[in-house]
Every structure is written in C-alpha cells, then in structure tokens.
Amino acid sequence: MRLTILGGGGFRVPLVHRALLAEARLGSPGRCTELVLYDTDPERLRVVASVLAAQAEGVPGAPAVRIADGLDDALRGADFVFSAIRVGGTAGRVRDERIPLGEGLLGQETVGAGGVLYALRTVPVALHIAERVRAVAPEAWVINFTNPAGIVTEAMARVLGERVIGICDSPVGLVRRAARAAGADPDTVRFDYTGLNHLGWLSSLRGPGGEELLPGLLADTEALTSFEEGKLFGATWLRALGVLPNEYLHYYYFRRETLAAVRQADETRGEFLDRQQGGFFGAAAGRDAGEAYALWERTRREREETYMAESREATGGWQRESCDLDGGGYDQVALALMRAVARGERTRLVLNVPGRGTVAALPGDAIVETVCEVDGSGPRPLPVAQPGPAELGLMLQLKAVEQAAVDAAVSGSRRAALRALGLHPLVDSPAVAERVLERAGA
Numbered sequence: 001m002r003l004t005i006l007g008g009g010g011f012r013v014p015l016v017h018r019a020l021l022a023e024a025r026l027g028s029p030g031r032c033t034e035l036v037l038y039d040t041d042p043e044r045l046r047v048v049a050s051v052l053a054a055q056a057e058g059v060p061g062a063p064a065v066r067i068a069d070g071l072d073d074a075l076r077g078a079d080f081v082f083s084a085i086r087v088g089g090t091a092g093r094v095r096d097e098r099i100p101l102g103e104g105l106l107g108q109e110t111v112g113a114g115g116v117l118y119a120l121r122t123v124p125v126a127l128h129i130a131e132r133v134r135a136v137a138p139e140a141w142v143i144n145f146t147n148p149a150g151i152v153t154e155a156m157a158r159v160l161g162e163r164v165i166g167i168c169d170s171p172v173g174l175v176r177r178a179a180r181a182a183g184a185d186p187d188t189v190r191f192d193y194t195g196l197n198h199l200g201w202l203s204s205l206r207g208p209g210g211e212e213l214l215p216g217l218l219a220d221t222e223a224l225t226s227f228e229e230g231k232l233f234g235a236t237w238l239r240a241l242g243v244l245p246n247e248y249l250h251y252y253y254f255r256r257e258t259l260a261a262v263r264q265a266d267e268t269r270g271e272f273l274d275r276q277q278g279g280f281f282g283a284a285a286g287r288d289a290g291e292a293y294a295l296w297e298r299t300r301r302e303r304e305e306t307y308m309a310e311s312r313e314a315t316g317g318w319q320r321e322s323c324d325l326d327g328g329g330y331d332q333v334a335l336a337l338m339r340a341v342a343r344g345e346r347t348r349l350v351l352n353v354p355g356r357g358t359v360a361a362l363p364g365d366a367i368v369e370t371v372c373e374v375d376g377s378g379p380r381p382l383p384v385a386q387p388g389p390a391e392l393g394l395m396l397q398l399k400a401v402e403q404a405a406v407d408a409a410v411s412g413s414r415r416a417a418l419r420a421l422g423l424h425p426l427v428d429s430p431a432v433a434e435r436v437l438e439r440a441g442a
Contacts, residue, residue: 001032001342004074006129007084007146008037008067009044011277011303014296015331016082017052017065023335024061030343035063038074041089047284047292054293071129075137080338083129083152084145087122090277093270099439101268103432106259109270110148110198111251112426113436116405119151120417120442123409126152130159141341141378143167143334144352150197153352154367155406165337165379166352166367168197169329170246175350177227178205178244182213189213192384193350194359194370195391196398198248200350201241203385218242232308243391247308252394255426261310272306337374344376353379361392366399397425417442 003020005013023031035052039045045067056062068074075081086092096114100107107114126146133140142164146152153166171193179186184207192204205214217223218239224230230238232250251258262268267275280299284292333349340347348371355368358381362368372379387395401424408416417437422430 001030001079001338002034002036002077003032003063003080003082003338004036004038004068004078004140005082005084006038006071006074007086009039009041009048010084010086011048011280011296011300012084012331013037013048014051014055014293015300016334017055017063019331019335020063021056021059024059024063027061028339030339031061032063032338035065036068036074036078037065038068038071043285044281047281050284050287050289050292051296054289057289071132072136075133075140078137078140079342081133081137081140081142082145082334083126083142083156085122085125085129086146087118087125090270090274092121093118094268094274095440097268097270100436101263102439103436104259105428105432105436106251106255106262106426107268108251111248112424113421113433115148115151116401116417116421116424117436117440117442119148119402119405120409120420120440122146122148122152123155123406126156127159127410130156130164134159141165141338143337145330145334148197150199150352150367150369151402151405153197154402155409157354157365157367158406162354162378166197166369167330167333167337168350168352168369169333170198170248171200171202171350171369172333173329174202174229174244174246175205177229178202178217179213181223181227181230182217183223184208184213190348192371194368194384194387195246196367196395196402197352197369198246199252199394199398200246200369201249201387201391202244203387214244241390243388250308252425258310265310269306269310273303276303337379340374341376341378346373346375348373348382349379351379353381356381358384359392359395360386361396362399366403368395394425397423414442 020032052065093109096117097107100113106112144153144166149166149168156164175191176186179189188208190206193202195201207213221235224235229244284295336347339345351372352367352369354365355362356364358370359368371382373382401420404416404420408420422433427433
C-alpha cells in the first residue's frame with residue numbers, strides 16, 4: 001500500500017510515520033510499504049525525512065520513504081492521500097489570529113473569524129489538489145486533516161465526492177476520556193456523536209451491555225471534572241446541557257472568558273507555534289538524524305502541553321493529563337481508517353462525511369462529523385440521535401458559514417466572503433466583518 005502525505009514537511013508528520021512503524025513491527029498484511037512525501041518547503045521536508053529515518057532505524061519492514069518531485073508525482077499510484085497542508089505557513093496563522101483580535105474578536109485557527117480567513121486562503125489550494133487527484137489518482141482515497149477540516153472537506157467533496165474523508169482527533173479523545181471517567185473500557189463502548197468539525201456533542205455513551213453511562217457520569221461531579229472537557233466546561237454547565245461538547249465549543253459557550261485570556265496572553269497560539277516550529281526547523285537542519293529526532297520529540301511534547309492553553313487559563317489554569325500528551329490521536333484515526341478500507345476490517349470511527357440524512361435538517365451532501373461504520377467500501381454514517389434545538393441551531397448557522405466560505409473561495413466573491421464572516425456567531429457585527437476582510441486583503 002502506498003500512502004502520500006501532502007504537507008510532508010509538516011511538524012506532525014512523524015506521528016503518522018510512528019503509527020505506520022507500529023504496523024510494520026506487527027508484520028500486518030496489507031500495511032503501508034511506501035510513504036511518499038510532498039511539500040512546497042524543501043528545507044523542512046529534508047528535516048522531516050531525517051526525523052523519519054531516525055525513527056525507523058532498526059524497524060524491520062519499515063515503509064520506504066520517498067520525496068516526490070512534484071504534486072502529480074506524489075499522487076500518481078497512491079492508494080491513500082493524506083492532506084495536511086498549511087497554506088501561508090504559521091505566519092499566515094499569526095495574521096488570521098491577530099487581525100480579528102485587533103477588532104475585539106476571537107481569531108482561532110478553525111473557529112471564528114480566524115477560521116474563516118484561513119478557509120478563504122486554503123480552499124482554492126485544496127480544490128486544486130482535489131482536481132489533480134481526480135486526474136492522476138482517481139482510485140485513491142483522500143484523508144483530509146487540513147484545517148479548517150470541515151470546510152476543506154466540504155470543498156474537496158465537490159470534486160471528489162465520497163472519496164474524500166475528513167478526520168479529527170478531538171471526538172475520539174472526548175469519547176475515550178468520558179469512557180474512562182465513567183469506569184468503562186474505551187474500546188468497548190458505543191456512542192452517539194453528531195455535529196460539524198470542532199462543533200460536535202457526545203449525546204450517548206453505552207457500555208458493552210447496552211447500558212447508558214452518560215446520565216451517571218453527568219451526575220457524578222468528581223468523575224465529571226476528572227477529565228479535560230469536564231474541567232473546561234464545569235459540571236454545572238454540562239448538567240444543564242445534558243450532553244458533552246467537543247472542547248472547541250468552549251470558544252462559543254465561554255467566549256468572553258476565552259477572549260479575555262487570549263488578549264492577556266503574551267502571544268497567540270499561532271505566534272507560539274511560529275516561534276517554536278521555526279526554532280525547531282532552524283536547529284534541526286544542522287543536526288544528524290538522531291539529534292533531529294530527539295529535538296522533534298522534545299518540541300512535540302511542549303506543543304501538546306500547551307494545547308488550548310488559553311481555554312485552560314480561562315477555567316482556572318490546569319495541566320493536561322499525561323495520557324493526552326503522547327500523540328495517538330489523528331494519526332491513529334487515519335491508520336484505523338486506512339486499515340478498514342484497504343483490508344475490509346470493519347470498524348467504527350467519527351469522521352467528516354456527507355451526512356446522507358444523519359441530520360434531517362441538513363442537505364444529504366452536507367459534510368457532518370458523526371459516527372460511521374467503515375469497511376472496504378468506505379464509511380457509512382450510522383443512525384444517531386438527532387441534535388437538540390440548541391445544538392441544531394448552532395450547526396445550521398455554522399454550516400451556512402462553511403458553505404458561504406467555500407463559495408467565496410471558489411468564486412472570489414467579496415459578498416460571499418462577507419456573508420461567511422458576518423454570519424459567524426463569534427462575529428458580532430457585519431461592519432466589523434467588513435473591516436476584518438479589508439485588513440486581511442480578502
């Protein structure tokens with residue numbers, strides 16, 4: 001099996017490679033035998049290739065790593081294409097965050113005005129990739145992790161249909177943490193999770209015997225506040241909701257507190273990553289493979305420790321649990337997805353796919369994030385409980401934002417861009433939205 005990673009010079013690529021090495025150690029049939037990397041930054045690509053070489057040392061059957069000469073070369077012959085590009089680099093993220101903050105708005109990478117700005121810049125590139133996949137690798141499955149994942153998957157699906165699947169590690173992390181807090185084995189629970197990317201809710205958590213675990217978890221304050229989402233949202237609010245929200249909903253439910261924490265911080269998340277990753281690649285470029293790998297691992301650990309730091313600061317300040325710092329999120333979701341499709345190993349995953357009636361109020365081809373059964377024919381959304389009125393209201397408004405952002409990126413329409421930004425629930429004025437677009441040059 002051949003896997004191509006677009007954005008192969010990205011900082012998190014070694015996590016995907018690590019998951020592939022675990023498969024190689026087991027001697028699993030149908031495993032990845034060739035990993036092709038493509039990136040527009042050749043210097044970063046060389047550093048990542050060096051890290052991969054050190055990571056694979058001594059692993060029998062490790063996939064061969066090849067650096068592609070161009071996009072078409074990277075895509076041709078691929079069974080799976082993993083898209084993890086960052087258009088504009090971390091410097092672009094800094095602008096996406098700082099411009100809205102200058103107008104008193106949250107400017108997160110995937111949420112609010114920052115997410116819309118990032119989408120307007122990224123969707124045209126993602127569509128070009130989708131068109132090249134259709135032209136030179138029409139049988140390949142595209143696994144999209146490029147943010148904002150929901151919008152980008154929605155755009156790429158216009159070209160590739162159901163052969164593009166969006167993934168995110170937030171839902172699986174929530175399910176596993178909630179299951180452990182409820183005293184259940186995360187590998188044995190069944191659950192209902194529905195929403196959009198970075199806007200979803202866990203509405204049911206069932207044990208191996210079918211018993212419903214969520215009401216008991218919500219009633220137990222100690223258990224409920226023992227994991228990340230419980231600490232973020234607080235037991236009182238979670239009991240009022242009656243569901244467990246994705247961590248990114250903290251930006252919506254506690255927007256005042258989160259905005260205050262972001263504005264008081266010495267640097268935005270984008271500025272931190274720009275400084276941290278720039279420092280890593282600068283230092284690693286002059287090191288041998290083993291030293292580059294050790295430096296990458298230290299940098300990765302620091303990145304995980306500071307994830308969503310502003311939301312944790314807004315809720316009193318607390319450290320992430322050690323089990324959430326080891327990776328094993330989106331890389332494991334991608335590996336499980338590839339196994340299921342390539343080998344016909346049936347599994348259940350939370351994926352971003354066309355809903356096909358999963359949410360009755362949305363068109364069937366609209367991308368939703370929900371529980372899917374996956375096998376050799378791809379993912380199929382499973383029936384889940386319909387979202388409540390409050391959750392559905394947010395979903396409908398954000399889906400309108402997503403679709404307007406795709407329309408704006410495709411057509412270049414300033415009117416559609418203004419609609420995307422001005423309709424976002426975290427943007428409180430169309431006049432402000434217009435100023436943000438003007439400052440961003442969008």
